[in-house]
Amino acid sequence: MKSRFPIVMLLLVTALATSVCQKSEPDVGQLEELPKDIADNLQRVPNSDVLISITLVAAPSPLPTPGKPNGPIFARACSETQNYLVQVLYPVTVCSRPDLAPASTFMATAPPSTGGPATTGTVKSFKLSAFLGQRFTNPFFCQTRSGPWLATIVRNIQCNEATSCVMVIMGVPSCPACPAFLWGGANCQVSNRPTQVQFIDPVFEQGNPSLSPCSSKTNCGGSNPTSSPIHPTD
Numbered sequence: 686m687k688s689r690f691p692i693v694m695l696l697l698v699t700a701l702a703t704s705v706c707q708k709s710e711p712d713v714g715q716l717e718e719l720p721k722d723i724a725d726n727l728q729r730v731p732n733s734d735v736l737i738s739i740t741l742v743a744a745p746s747p748l749p750t751p752g753k754p755n756g757p758i759f760a761r762a763c764s765e766t767q768n769y770l771v772q773v774l775y776p777v778t779v780c781s782r783p784d785l786a787p788a789s790t791f792m793a794t795a796p797p798s799t800g801g802p803a804t805t806g807t808v809k810s811f812k813l814s815a816f817l818g819q820r821f822t823n824p825f826f827c828q829t830r831s832g833p834w835l836a837t838i839v840r841n842i843q844c845n846e847a848t849s850c851v852m853v854i855m856g857v858p859s860c861p862a863c864p865a866f867l868w869g870g871a872n873c874q875v876s877n878r879p880t881q882v883q884f885i886d887p888v889f890e891q892g893n894p895s896l897s898p899c900s901s902k903t904n905c906g907g908s909n910p911t912s913s914p915i916h917p918t919d
Contacts, residue, residue, distance in 0.1 A: 713783045713826045719811040723778050723829065727816060735791055736816065736825065737857060738778040739864060760844050763898055763905040768891040769838040769874050774806050774883035777834070777857055780813045780827035793856045795833045804885050806831035832856070833885055840874050844899035848873055852882075 726738040772795045779791045794806065813825040834856040842848045850873035852866040870877035874888050896905035 713812045713824050716810055716812040716824075716826075719778070719780070719813045719827045723811075723827075724813065724816075727778075727780065727813075734782050734785065734825075736780040736813070736827075737791075738780075739776070739857075760899050761842070761846060762900075762903040763896040764844050765840075765842045765894040765896055767840045767874075767894040769840065769888045770891055771836050771838060771852075771874075771888045772804070772833040772885040773836045773852075773854060774804070774831045774833055774885065775854055775881070776829055776831050777854075778827055778829040779857070780816075780825040783823055783826045791857065792828075792830055794830070795835045795856065804833050806833055836882075837891075838874050838888065850874055850878075852879075 723738045727736040728738070729736055777792060781791065807830070809829045811827040811829070813827050814821060816825070834854050836852050836854045838850050838852045840848065840850045847869070848871055849867065849869045854864075866879045866882065868877055868879055875886070878884055898905045
């Protein structure tokens with residue numbers, strides 16, 4: 686499983702490059718207007734006529750810290766950082782001029798799963814007649830897709846055992862508002878995950894964890910590192 690990440694990333698880049706070559710002329714005038722709650726979140730990709738709107742994510746709550754133990758204080762030998770890859774469903778809207786490549790070409794969904802039934806996200810099309818008070822002569826073509834998208838999760842276990850996960854959704858290049866999700870809890874890569882996102886398991890480890898010593902007595906490098914035991918602090 687650990688060797689899949691380079692292959693998956695290559696497929697992602699290939700999918701995006703191929704889709705840019707597929708140009709179509711949607712009948713924008715016959716579409717419904719983009720809902721206001723989506724339009725209000727639109728942001729322009731720098732130096733382009735491409736607009737992206739992503740559902741807002743509430744600011745993350747402070748991560749819980751372990752309570753003070755009653756007995757001796759223990760610490761991990763090493764802190765750990767581990768990368769994971771997962772597929773998710775989450776709504777993303779892209780708008781562009783109808784004479785450009787269609788909006789879908791600016792989004793690269795995840796490659797088909799190699800095992801189990803494929804998951805298909807929803808797709809809806811709209812028109813955008815104005816943006817920031819400027820009315821367009823020709824409305825923009827907008828498309829809302831839920832994915833599935835590839836997402837990276839980085840899990841960090843600190844020396845005091847506090848564990849946190851940060852996730853970033855990929856597949857939408859130059860996104861000025863792609864949210865980063867932050868949450869905590871043991872095994873957070875598979876538990877206590879944000880409810881705004883639908884996860885498509887399994888979650889794949891990417892390489893070996895990165896280790897950092899928690900004290901001068903700990904060996905976290907070299908060919909024979911001390912990985913994760915705990916020991917009393919001085």
